[in-house]
Amino acid sequence: LHTMRSGSLLKRATAWCEERGLKFYAVNANPDQKSWTDSPKIYADLYIDDSALGCPIKFIDGVKRPAVNWEKVREQLIFDGLL
Numbered sequence: 001l002h003t004m005r006s007g008s009l010l011k012r013a014t015a016w017c018e019e020r021g022l023k024f025y026a027v028n029a030n031p032d033q034k035s036w037t038d039s040p041k042i043y044a045d046l047y048i049d050d051s052a053l054g055c056p057i058k059f060i061d062g063v064k065r066p067a068v069n070w071e072k073v074r075e076q077l078i079f080d081g082l083l
Helices: 007-019 070-079
Strands: none
């Protein structure tokens, strides 16, 4: 998981994922990466980026900025045959 979240927001996000059976190799770091590069960009097989062009968003009461509509992202990934 590579996210801009930190503190309690990061804890809530990882707890939410764990409750749904999502287990991460790492959070905001790739433990083996320093052995072969100094680049801070995390290596991954697949990136799902909420700031990518066309990412579906939703607005949540009391939150300053829009958030990813993960339900719509999941639908699209299924439609594209990636899930």
